[in-house]
Amino acid sequence: xxxxxxxxxxxxxxxxxxxxxxxxxxxxxxxxxxxxxxxxxxxxxxxxxxxxxxxxxxxxxxxxxxxxxxxxxxxxxxxxxxxxxxxxxxxxxxxxxxxxxxxxxxxxxxxxxxx
Amino acid sequence: xxxxxxxxxxxxxxxxxxxxxxxxxxxxxxxxxxxxxxxxxxxxxxxxxxxxxxxxxxxxxxxxxxxxxxxxxxxxxxxxxxxxxxxxxxxxxxxxxxxxxxxxxxxxxxx
Numbered sequence: 001x002x003x004x005x006x007x008x009x010x011x012x013x014x015x016x017x018x019x020x021x022x023x024x025x026x027x028x029x030x031x032x033x034x035x036x037x038x039x040x041x042x043x044x045x046x047x048x049x050x051x052x053x054x055x056x057x058x059x060x061x062x063x064x065x066x067x068x069x070x071x072x073x074x075x076x077x078x079x080x081x082x083x084x085x086x087x088x089x090x091x092x093x094x095x096x097x098x099x100x101x102x103x104x105x106x107x108x109x110x111x112x113x114x115x
Numbered sequence: 116x117x118x119x120x121x122x123x124x125x126x127x128x129x130x131x132x133x134x135x136x137x138x139x140x141x142x143x144x145x146x147x148x149x150x151x152x153x154x155x156x157x158x159x160x161x162x163x164x165x166x167x168x169x170x171x172x173x174x175x176x177x178x179x180x181x182x183x184x185x186x187x188x189x190x191x192x193x194x195x196x197x198x199x200x201x202x203x204x205x206x207x208x209x210x211x212x213x214x215x216x217x218x219x220x221x222x223x224x225x226x
Contacts, residue, residue: 033213042219043158043201048212056212089156093214101145101206103163104214109156 002026006092006107013082013114021077021110023092032075033093033104034067036060043091049075050098082114117142117207121200121217128192128224136187136220138202145206147178148214149187152199161187165206192224 005024013019025032034046047057049067064086066078075094079086092107118141128134138147149161162169162176164185169176173192178185189196199221203214 031212035214037156043203043214043216045213045215050212056210058213091158098206098211101211103146103148103160104205105160106150106158109158111156 002028002105004092004094004105004107006090006110008110009108010111011113013112015084015114016081018078018080019082019112021079021090021092021112023075023077023107024073025075025092025094026105027073029094029096029105031055031095031098032067032069033095034077035091035093035106036088037091037109038085038088046077055098079112082112084114087112087114117144117204117210117215119202119204119215119217121202121220123220124218126220126222128222130192130194130224130226132192132224133188133190134192134222136189136200136202136222138185138187138204138217140183140185140202140204140207142207143180143183144204145211146204146214147180147185148203148205149176149185150201150203151196152201152219154198158201161200189222192222194224194226197222197224 032049093104095104151159166180199219203216205214
């Protein structure tokens, strides 16, 4: 069964460093998303991406964050100058059509710890 | 923005018991999904159910879109059902491209 895969599963980084979280969406999907979940809290939307551009972003997704689809299979989230409060589980998701009208499938998550 | 409320927040069951989890939402939606977050943090898709009723083994779900709620039924619960159950909605006015999650119901099933 096709699935969304994320790497790494865990990442520990020093405060102020840059991290890149990687995702391989389901191959025939056209819409890609990043969500995050701070420990013990709800899952929050960060950004949606379609046709090589951001289609929607949340207030959380400020200039510290960027997304990219560097090739035909990968979708990345870059966090510059990480802060302690960036520690969270980050989920990548993909869907065939726009998110509100079709099922979104989530990767297993990357647990980011900023120390 | 849209509000998604789940109840109860916490639920403790003995193995074999049945339960009903509820999700209320404050706007018309075109997408509603139920997820199970396992102890390792993975989000497992349970149902894509913007309306109607679906069943998958011991789990079933019903969404009444006109009344803005969805129910997740777990029958004959097992210890492996433990975890957090999230409802998420999408396709609402001003938010077509994202899912908004509720706070979840934390389920503990004891043997």
